[in-house]
Amino acid sequence: MKNYKMAIIGLGGMGNWHRELVNEGARFGNKEINNNRLKRLKVCGSFDIAENRQELARKHGITAYKSRKELLEDPDIDIVLIAVPNDLHKPFVIEALEAGKHVVCEKPAAMNSKELQKMINASVKAGKVFAVHQNRRWDEDYLTVKKIYEEQLLGEIHRIESRVHGSRGIPGDWRCKKEHGGGMVLDWGVHILDQALQMIPGRVLKVYATLSHITNKSVDDGFYAELTFENGTVFLAEVGTSNFINLPRWYVLGHNGTAMIEDFSGKGKVIRIMDYSKNDAVPVRTAAGLTKTMAPRTEETIKEDALPVVESDICDFYENFMEVIDGKEKLMVSSDSVMRNMKLMEAVLRSAKKGKPVKFE
Numbered sequence: 001m002k003n004y005k006m007a008i009i010g011l012g013g014m015g016n017w018h019r020e021l022v023n024e025g026a027r028f029g030n031k032e033i034n035n036n037r038l039k040r041l042k043v044c045g046s047f048d049i050a051e052n053r054q055e056l057a058r059k060h061g062i063t064a065y066k067s068r069k070e071l072l073e074d075p076d077i078d079i080v081l082i083a084v085p086n087d088l089h090k091p092f093v094i095e096a097l098e099a100g101k102h103v104v105c106e107k108p109a110a111m112n113s114k115e116l117q118k119m120i121n122a123s124v125k126a127g128k129v130f131a132v133h134q135n136r137r138w139d140e141d142y143l144t145v146k147k148i149y150e151e152q153l154l155g156e157i158h159r160i161e162s163r164v165h166g167s168r169g170i171p172g173d174w175r176c177k178k179e180h181g182g183g184m185v186l187d188w189g190v191h192i193l194d195q196a197l198q199m200i201p202g203r204v205l206k207v208y209a210t211l212s213h214i215t216n217k218s219v220d221d222g223f224y225a226e227l228t229f230e231n232g233t234v235f236l237a238e239v240g241t242s243n244f245i246n247l248p249r250w251y252v253l254g255h256n257g258t259a260m261i262e263d264f265s266g267k268g269k270v271i272r273i274m275d276y277s278k279n280d281a282v283p284v285r286t287a288a289g290l291t292k293t294m295a296p297r298t299e300e301t302i303k304e305d306a307l308p309v310v311e312s313d314i315c316d317f318y319e320n321f322m323e324v325i326d327g328k329e330k331l332m333v334s335s336d337s338v339m340r341n342m343k344l345m346e347a348v349l350r351s352a353k354k355g356k357p358v359k360f361e
């Protein structure tokens with residue numbers, strides 16, 4: 001099996017994450033990643049316009065190229081990873097493909113679908129593999145909800161709510177700026193809308209979205225998007241950056257139960273109905289009224305279970321990428337799926353601008 005050498009353009013937060021994953025394996029959050037499967041891949045160098053990131057490269061024993069040109073002209077480099085601000089993805093990806101390199105690009109692939117099409121065309125023309133790092137397809141919380149959905153563990157599922165909440169506004173310099181491709185639809189929508197498309201089969205008929213501008217006027221610092229799939233499932237995707245109390249990461253409603261996942265750690269539970277026939281409502285009396293409808297169920301009619309946790313390994317991404325170069329596999333993150341997601345993000349922005357639902361597919 002062939003060994004591959006990779007170089008990174010943009011050794012910032014995420015560029016360095018890739019270096020660490022590939023060269024060292026690491027503990028990310030609550031998970032230790034064993035990178036044994038990636039032994040035939042090595043990050044050998046990088047280029048960044050910031051001197052402290054060049055210094056970081058040297059500290060980790062990889063070549064700090066003097067320029068992009070020098071990096072791209074190095075015949076030893078097979079794969080180039082692009083991990084710079086979003087507006088630079090298109091020119092840098094095309095340049096690397098034209099230099100004869102296979103290319104991995106950070107998400108969002110591009111600023112819009114027109115740019116993405118040019119990048120896909122360039123990879124076809126160059127005959128080189130181009131993949132987008134949609135890494136949150138490997139999130140275990142998402143894969144757990146996907147299993148619940150596919151195996152109908154709550155009966156037929158009619159609504160899925162997927163939220164990521166923070167309270168720090170938009171971090172970083174370039175993420176606040178429209179010209180650099182800032183905003184939360186491109187930054188986080190790219191993950192949670194993609195997860196919806198990967199999970200639920202069939203067309204998305206309708207998209208209704210609103211954007212928030214609480215801490216930032218030029219780009220969205222949060223959004224709400226409701227997708228109606230042709231099988232009737234409604235998927236709510238919500239990102240907030242001014243939320244000092246978080247709502248659960250996932251809330252899943254089926255005919256026979258509800259599942260909830262609190263956060264990225266995957267903590268949560270499933271509650272299922274055991275006996276619909278039993279009329280167990282003990283009315284709840286409040287100071288100003290009474291309700292039977294909203295009365296909690298009694299213990300004997302429901303059952304609480306642990307989540308059917310699905311484990312994953314992000315090393316799949318690079319292993320698959322190398323297998324595709326070897327001609328043995330198809331891309332797990334296909335260009336078609338990335339394009340569909342890009343067009344969905346455009347529909348979200350279009351709906352928010354119009355202030356009404358828009359058709360999608």
Ligand code: NAD
Nearest residue numbers: 010011012013014015048049050083084085086106107108
């Ligand atoms: P960052 O600001 O930490 O890093 C960007 C780096 O690019 C910086 O070091 C900067 O100096 C460098 N840079 C800027 N212009 C350059 C140029 N012309 N040539 C070379 N280097 C240049 O940002 P980040 O958080 O690492 O984000 C980078 C990319 O990764 C973005 O596209 C972002 O959306 C993506 N990202 C993906 C994930 C994920 O989970 N997949 C997470 C975070 C960021």
